[in-house]
Structures are given as structure tokens and as C-alpha cells.
Amino acid sequence: MTGASINLEHVGIAFGTAQIVSNVNLTIQPGEFICLLGPSGCGKSTLLNAIAGFTPVSGRITVDGVPVTGPGLDRGVVFQSSEVLFPWLTIRQNVEYGLKLRGTPAKERREKADRYLAMVGLSHALDRFPAQLSGGMRQRAQIARVLINEPSVVLMDEPFGALDAQTREVLQAELARIWRATGCTIVFVTHDIWEAVLLADRVVVMTAGPAAGIKTVEEITLPHPRDQGDAQALTLFRRLRDDIGAEVRRALAQQGLSTEAAE
Amino acid sequence: MTDMSNEGGKIAATPSPSQSLRKLAKYAIPVIAILGGVLIWHIASTFTSPLFLPSPAMVWGAAVEMALDGSLAGSIGASAWRIFAGWAAGVILGVPLGLFMGRFAIVRLLADPYIEFFRFIPPIAFVTLAVIWLGPGEITKIALIFYTTIFIVTLNTIAGVESVNPLRLQAARSLGATRMQEMTTIILPSTVPYMVTGARIAMGNSFLTVVSAEIVSAQQGLGSLIWTARNFARTDWVFVGIIALGCLGFVFDRIFRMVTNRTLRRFL
Numbered sequence: 001m002t003g004a005s006i007n008l009e010h011v012g013i014a015f016g017t018a019q020i021v022s023n024v025n026l027t028i029q030p031g032e033f034i035c036l037l038g039p040s041g042c043g044k045s046t047l048l049n050a051i052a053g054f055t056p057v058s059g060r061i062t063v064d065g066v067p068v069t070g071p072g073l074d075r076g077v078v079f080q081s082s083e084v085l086f087p088w089l090t091i092r093q094n095v096e097y098g099l100k101l102r103g104t105p106a107k108e109r110r111e112k113a114d115r116y117l118a119m120v121g122l123s124h125a126l127d128r129f130p131a132q133l134s135g136g137m138r139q140r141a142q143i144a145r146v147l148i149n150e151p152s153v154v155l156m157d158e159p160f161g162a163l164d165a166q167t168r169e170v171l172q173a174e175l176a177r178i179w180r181a182t183g184c185t186i187v188f189v190t191h192d193i194w195e196a197v198l199l200a201d202r203v204v205v206m207t208a209g210p211a212a213g214i215k216t217v218e219e220i221t222l223p224h225p226r227d228q229g230d231a232q233a234l235t236l237f238r239r240l241r242d243d244i245g246a247e248v249r250r251a252l253a254q255q256g257l258s259t260e261a262a263e
Numbered sequence: 264m265t266d267m268s269n270e271g272g273k274i275a276a277t278p279s280p281s282q283s284l285r286k287l288a289k290y291a292i293p294v295i296a297i298l299g300g301v302l303i304w305h306i307a308s309t310f311t312s313p314l315f316l317p318s319p320a321m322v323w324g325a326a327v328e329m330a331l332d333g334s335l336a337g338s339i340g341a342s343a344w345r346i347f348a349g350w351a352a353g354v355i356l357g358v359p360l361g362l363f364m365g366r367f368a369i370v371r372l373l374a375d376p377y378i379e380f381f382r383f384i385p386p387i388a389f390v391t392l393a394v395i396w397l398g399p400g401e402i403t404k405i406a407l408i409f410y411t412t413i414f415i416v417t418l419n420t421i422a423g424v425e426s427v428n429p430l431r432l433q434a435a436r437s438l439g440a441t442r443m444q445e446m447t448t449i450i451l452p453s454t455v456p457y458m459v460t461g462a463r464i465a466m467g468n469s470f471l472t473v474v475s476a477e478i479v480s481a482q483q484g485l486g487s488l489i490w491t492a493r494n495f496a497r498t499d500w501v502f503v504g505i506i507a508l509g510c511l512g513f514v515f516d517r518i519f520r521m522v523t524n525r526t527l528r529r530f531l
């Protein structure tokens with residue numbers, strides 16, 4: 001499996017009369033790891049859903065040159081909520097779901113599911129139901145369910161947002177390893193600046209809404225595995241924090257929440 | 264990744280004294296409640312005439328008599344068959360109808376005015392019409408129970424379809440599900456709890472319907488048993504009919520719950 005390129009040209013997204021995202025231009029290279037950062041409510045999820053094909057857009061989104069018109073197997077989606085696992089299926093059946101839809105023979109399905117479940121460290125929980133798993137295990141199951149389809153693009157919306165710091169760290173390291181192993185393109189939404197610094201090739205910072213756009217794009221060339229103690233990483237972290245901080249203050253000022261920032 | 268150490272090591276549980284006591288209480292207390300009720304009934308009956316309130320012993324005697332001449336089994340069998348046939352047909356048709364209506368807005372809009380109208384008309388209101396249209400035969404009773412059931416099951420299934428988690432649908436779509444597969448692999452299983460609830464409520468209402476239908480037109484059945492008892496001034500027969508109805512309902516509900524728990528457990 002190799003990554004696909006993603007191209008966003010003058011992308012705008014509106015819900016009724018509310019323009020949420022406007023004029024986003026971004027080219028994502030095959031196999032690149034992109035983190036989307038921005039103030040809460042600016043439209044990160046909205047933009048990700050548009051790439052997934054869940055919401056219609058103005059402008060153009062293409063994946064490997066092919067316009068996005070709806071959800072597709074080439075783009076796997078990992079959701080923030082593990083509610084999206086199907087509670088009536090075991091973990092194995094959840095992971096095999098995509099293959100079963102396409103009529104893959106049971107034996108092949110089994111082998112593949114075993115492989116991907118091992119990849120996310122869930123070999124011991126195959127026959128349990130999602131409700132019997134911890135939050136971190138459920139998110140791993142979700143990731144395995146997406147990866148088994150061998151998508152060229154994986155879209156992740158704060159997949160580790162609901163987890164504790166330790167579990168998150170473990171899963172971040174696992175994700176980085178899986179990403180290198182599969183070579184897929186990843187677009188990863190987060191509000192955790194450190195997460196972005198640890199994982200991304202490029203960090204895209206969005207402006208506060210309404211009609212949010214791209215504020216800055218920060219390239220990160222630090223070698224993996226990255227460390228929070230690293231001086232360069234820290235410099236990057238500070239810069240991103242200031243960028244986002246300015247946007248958050250602007251957003252709050254718009255809502256009349258902070259007077260000091262409204263110059 | 265290798266935290267397999269404490270998996271599957273369930274602690275073997277031997278029932279402690281307090282546990283088995285609780286289990287005993289679970290069965291003993293309802294039995295005591297029933298015996299207590301019968302006792303109060305018995306005492307009350309000694310103060311009145313048998314026509315007003317027959318004693319438990321009299322009712323028991325009547326039940327034995329009717330059991331021996333076969334009329335009790337015949338009545339129970341007739342009612343049970345009608346309920347089962349009408350209810351099963353209603354569930355079998357109501358589920359796909361509900362799925363279809365919940366899924367396709369056009370079908371829903373077409374059917375909505377009728378649903379909103381008929382939901383306020385109890386099946387009993389149709390007894391006379393059913394007899395006129397379908398005659399006094401077996402089919403009339405079954406049709407009324409069918410109407411009772413299909414309505415409830417369809418409405419519940421629609422509610423189920425509407426409450427399917429939209430994120431699960433999105434997940435299925437991006438995992439490659441077609442519209443049809445979305446229906447069979449996501450909407451159908453998500454809706455099972457609603458169907459089961461609908462079927463169970465419909466079962467209760469079917470008892471209501473069967474009695475009224477049998478009172479109007481039936482030679483046999485628990486409803487007609489209760490009604491003919493009036494002509495002979497046999498209050499004890501009325502009691503036998505009522506108790507038989509209650510027991511039949513209890514048995515039906517138990518069987519239904521057992522079957523759904525066995526076969527549909529993972530969806531509930």
C-alpha cells in the first residue's frame with residue numbers, strides 16, 4: 001500500500017448560510033503525515049469530513065487526481081468516538097467488516113484480520129465485544145478496521161482525544177510505526193500541539209472561524225522518534241502555540257469573551 | 264502489546280450462602296405473594312355469594328371440569344393460535360415495512376397521514392367492520408390481531424431506523440458499504456432492539472384484541488368463554504377464562520423473551 005496525494009483547491013464548506021471554511025488551498029504529498037491544528041470550532045472536523053466525502057464542498061478536492069464525490073475505500077476514516085465500532089460484532093468481526101462486504105473468502109479474511117489486529121496489539125481481545133474493551137483498545141480496533149482495507153489515505157479526527165496521557169503516548173508511537181510500515185498518507189486532526197510536533201511532517205494551522213482558512217503551514221524535519229526535551233522541538237512547539245494562541249484569542253474576542261485581546 | 268498475562272483467568276465462583284439464599288428468595292417470594300392473594304380472595308369470597316365472587320375452590324373445580332371435558336384446552340388453543348398467527352404475520356411484515364419507511368423519506372411521507380390517523384383508532388373499533396368484510400370466520404380474528412401488531416411493530420421499527428447512529432453509517436460507507444449493504448449490515452442490526460420492544464408490546468395488545476374479537480364473533484376461545492359464561496350466570500367460568508388468559512400471556516412473554524435472548528442477544 002502506498003500513499004496518495006491530496007489536493008484542495010479553493011475549498012469552501014457552508015452549512016446553510018453559515019460559511020464554515022473558505023478558500024482552503026493545500027497540496028498534500030503521497031505518504032505525508034499532516035496535522036491539522038486550530039482553535040476549537042474553527043472547522044477542522046468539517047474539513048476532514050469533506051476529504052472523507054461526507055459533506056459537499058465548493059471548489060475541488062482530489063485524491064491522486066480523482067475528484068472526491070463521496071466516501072470511498074481509498075480514504076479510511078478513524079473517528080474520535082469509538083461508538084463507531086459496531087457493538088453487535090466482535091472485535092474480529094468489526095475488523096473483518098470491510099473485507100466481508102467485498103466477499104473476501106473467510107480464510108483470507110481471518111489471516112488478514114489476525115495480522116492487522118496484531119499490528120495494533122489486540123491479538124488477545126479478538127473475540128470480545130467493543131463494550132468489553134477499554135477506550136484505548138477500542139481506538140486500536142478502529143484503526144485496525146480501517147487499515148485492513150489498505151487505504152491510501154487515512155483521515156483521523158482526534159482519535160486519541162479521549163484517552164489519558166500515557167495511553168495516548170503509546171498509541172502515538174504505534175501510529176508513527178504503522179505509518180512508516182504502510183506508507184499511507186495521513187491527515188490527523190488534533191488540538192494537542194505536542195501531538196502534532198511528535199507526529200507530523202507538516203502542521204497546518206487554521207484560523208478561527210467563521211470562514212476559517214489556513215493561517216500557517218509549518219514543516220517539521222526533525223528525525224523520528226521525536227522527543228519533547230529536544231530544543232528544536234520546543235522552539236517549534238512555542239511557535240505553534242503562539243500562532244494558535246493568537247487565533248484562539250481572536251475567536252474569543254469575537255464571542256465577546258475576552259476584552260484584553262480585542263485591540 | 265504483550266499484555267496477555269491476566270486474560271481469561273476468571274475466578275471460579277462457588278455460590279456463597281447469601282447468594283443461594285437470594286436465589287431462593289427470588290422464586291419463593293412470588294410464590295408466597297400468589298398464595299397470599301389466593302388466601303385473601305378465599306376470605307373475601309366467604310362474605311359474598313358465588314355469583315358475585317366465587318371462591319378459589321369453586322373456580323378450581325370449574326377449571327378441572329372444563330379441563331376434563333376438553334373445553335378449556337379448546338378455548339386456550341383457539342385463542343393462542345389466533346394470537347400467534349396474527350402476531351407472527353404482523354411482525355414478519357411490520358419489520359420490513361418499518362425499515363423501508365424509516366429509510367426512504369418518500370415512502371414515509373406517503374404513509375405518514377395514514378399512520379397519524381390510524382394510530383388513534385384501536386383495533387376494537389374495527390371488530391364490526393372486520394366481521395362485515397371478512398365474515399365470522401377464523402380469518403377475521405387473525406386479521407384484527409395482525410392489524411394490532413403490524414402497526415406497533417412498524418412504528419417501533421421506524422423509530423429504530425431514525426435513531427441509528429449517523430456516525431456508524433458514515434463509518435460503514437467509508438469502509439466500502441453500498442446503500443444496500445448499509446441497510447443489511449448497519450440499519451437492520453441497529454434496529455433490532457426496537458423491533459423486539461415493538462413485538463413485545465404488540466403481543467400484549469394482541470390479547471386485548473383477541474378477547475374483544477372473540478366476544479363479538481366466535482364459537483370457541485377464551486373471549487367467547489368469558490362471554491357465554493354470562494348467559495349461564497357462571498361467574499366461576501369467567502374467572503377460569505381470565506386466569507387462563509393471564510397465564511397464557513405470561514407463557515407467551517416468557518417464550519418470546521427466551522427466544523430473543525438466545526438468538527438476538529448480541530443486538531440487544
Ligand SMILES: Nc1ncnc2c1ncn2[C@@H]1O[C@H](COP(=O)(O)OP(=O)(O)OP(=O)(O)O)[C@@H](O)[C@H]1O
Nearest residue numbers: 015020038039040041042043044045046047191209
Ligand atoms: N452539521 C452542521 N450544521 C451546521 N453547523 C455545523 C455543522 N457541523 C459543524 N458546524 C459548525 O461548523 C463549525 C466548525 O465545526 P467543526 O466540528 O468542524 O469544528 P472543529 O474545528 O472540529 O472543532 P473541535 O476542535 O471542537 O472539534 C462550528 O462552528 C460548528 O458549529
Ligand SMILES: [Mg+2]
Nearest residue numbers: 044045046157
Ligand atoms: Mg472536531
